[in-house]
Amino acid sequence: MDDVPAIEVTGLTKRYEDVTGVDGLSLTVRTGEVFGFLGPNGAGKTTTLRCLTGLLRPTEGRVRVLGLDPLGEHLRLAPRIGYLPGELRLYPELSGAETLDLLAALQGAPVPRRAELCDRLGLTAPILARPVSGYSRGMKQKLGLVQALQHDPRLVVLDEPTEGLDPLVQETFFALLGEAAAGGRTVLLSSHILPEVQRTCGRVAIVRDGRLVTVESVAGLREARARRIRLTFDDGQGRRPLGAAERWAPQWQDDRVDLLVPPSEVVGALRGLLALRVADVTVEEAGLDEAFLDLYRDGGPEEEA
Amino acid sequence: MKDRWPLFWLALHRRRRMLGALLLGMVAFEALIVVVAGALAPGDLFSSGGKGPPSAYQAFSGSSGNVSIASYPGLLGAGLTHPFWIAMQLTAIGSLAAAAVAADVESGTVELVMVRPVSRSRLLAERTAALLAVVLALNAAATVTVAAGVALSPGIHRAVPLSGVFAAGFMGIGFALCMIGPAMAVSAAGRRRSQVIGATIAIAAVGFAVNFIALAWTPAAPLRFLSPFHYYTPGDALAEGGVLWPQFGILAGVGLLGLLLAHVLLRRRDLAP
The missing domain is CATH 3.40.50.300 (P-loop containing nucleotide triphosphate hydrolases)
Incomplete structure (x- = not known):
């Protein structure tokens, strides 16, 4: 059974x-x-x-x-x-x-x-x-x-x-x-x-x-969908252009920004971002809520694997 | 709640106060009718013009034959076809038929009940059984009250045999069956309690009006066969002292057809709020 x-x-x-x-x-x-x-x-x-x-x-x-x-x-x-x-x-x-x-x-x-x-x-x-x-x-x-x-x-x-x-x-x-x-x-x-x-x-x-x-x-x-890259600046200028990383829909809060980046593109994204005057950077696995939102942003349904 | 027939007991438990009030009301009303009948000389009713009552008044005496309202069987029959009697029957039938399926769907409690090993046939059977128990009690209360009154009134008793009283009570059960079937069918297909109560009242009201018009207006006479009140004739049963089986068969047949339809409709429908 x-x-x-x-x-x-x-x-x-x-x-x-x-x-x-x-x-x-x-x-x-x-x-x-x-x-x-x-x-x-x-x-x-x-x-x-x-x-x-x-x-x-x-x-x-x-x-x-x-x-x-x-x-x-x-x-x-x-x-x-x-x-x-x-x-x-x-x-x-x-x-x-x-x-x-x-x-x-x-x-x-x-x-x-x-x-x-x-x-x-x-x-x-x-x-x-x-x-x-x-x-x-x-x-x-x-x-x-x-x-x-x-x-x-x-x-x-x-x-x-x-x-x-x-x-x-x-x-x-x-x-x-x-x-x-x-x-x-x-x-x-x-x-x-x-x-x-x-x-x-x-x-x-x-x-x-x-x-x-x-x-x-x-x-x-959680693994497949996204990583959260968090950059912290300490110059008090707040929101600023992030170049190519703008496509990851940055979420700003004062001098701090979060980006959700697919795992395969994390290294490339970091190369570009670290050219900025960054005070701190963390990369962590996104939670299920972020993966969920990520999937909802992606659109179209997929068949069950 | 009882372990056996829990849906049957639940239906009665939830309506117990209303049913108690209806039983008391029925006993009080029929007692009043007997007292009024005993206080009147029926032959003197409508006699001032030298003519009897119009033939359409048979609708009020519960007769499709020759029982005049100006007679003891006619007066007691009037107590068993009076709008108050009808209203009490319809209150019980509409309320319990609505609770059978539609009210559970409307309130959402159907989900808790029907995810258990309860077949749709069982739901309908237990709820119908509760409704039958209620109309049996209601008609028994009316019958026993009238029988007691007749037994205690020698004048009435000479014109109305007790067997006629019980036959009239039995016809009342036939009328209730005739209402129960369609009401259960509406409940089995409906999503709201008001649909069932409305349909039950509409069937009875239209039926009564059709019967009255058919008796009053000759061109409309054939329409009387469409009305349950053409077959529900307690006045005739009181006068003849026995059940009018063909009429009872038609009333019960309509009820059974309604229940069969309810069964079919319930099997096919979704059961969720």
Whole structure:
């Protein structure tokens, strides 16, 4: 069974009347992987996740999750999935405990992790006894995480999971993700928060306007896309011409400038820049956020490697 | 929440206060009708001009036959076709049918429910069962109240057998079924609760108006076959003392067709806010 990819999407297209939510998207997520699904709001992430969970019917393309068709084999697939929607909506009349009971009853499976998860996320018995209509966004999100993980699913699909969580709870969440990965679970994490993807995911797919831009390892993405060259001048003159390096879209702040330069061109760029009266220079690997912006500047989608 | 049939119990749990109020309202209203019927001499109604009531008034007595509103079966039938009775039935049906699918889609809770091992058929079945339980309770409350009133009023009891009261209550369930089917079909295809409630009210209002016009205006008489109120005839059941099975069959048949359509529509649609 482990030879079967956890998620296999081929040419997925989803149209809503005259709007295309996802356009010919293909990607594969391996079993046991923590996979990031990255893109700004409206890029098609949630639509893709809903197709994976059988909520939406693809207009075109083929979707397999744990080797099963999410629509045709929904009853076999759903017991193995834990899902946290991007905009978590709960029944306001129910208490937290009643909500978890309801969702466990619908899951039709034991919930071996509920007590532990509630404890770690700070959902105490008095909090769980209150109607969810009185919950803060963060508390609702914690409840959402418990319901997604309480039955210890093989595949966890999380849409913007850290929205509303305070930093301490985010740490607990990252620990839970790490444990899931160590336990051989597959995690698909959709987000537009780059540091959390950078921190938790091995590979990442980037989508834009419903199309796949790239699928790469996080490390590979950072390595391949850009280096940040930071020059510091000390003459107080501020912004000045940088010659050929102007094409790297310099970002000035007083006497300091940052340039994002492709790895193959760093040496050449430095030769030209060091001819200036530079007080200090640093070259570092760009973060995922810079790589992401770099990809978005590049334009056109590429096929998955 | 119960482990078995959680969607059934959830539907009832969320509407429990409204359902309690509807049950109380139904009992109070039917008790009032029985008291009013007992206080009147039905034969004297509309008799001042030497003529009986217009034939279109049969629409208000729940009859497509010869039961006049100026009779005990007609007066009690009026209590089972009165706009207040209809409004209470439609409130329950519209509210629970809307909650079956469309309200969950509108609010986004459908995502949490339908990513679990819950088939669309099961969603529809449990929600329909909740709706049936509610209309059974509502019609049982009306029937038992009227039956108690008839049993305690010898004058009415001589004209209306108790079997007729229970038959009329049964016809009420047929009417509710006839409304449930289309309402569930709209919910299965809809995205907003207001669509379902609006459609449910529209079907009943148009149906009542068509039946009344068909009875009042001879050229429009054939249109009466399109109205559920042509088949929902508690006045006739009260007078005859038995269920009018062909009419009940048509009402229930429309309901079942609506549920079948709901099933087809729900299988084909997207389930996301």
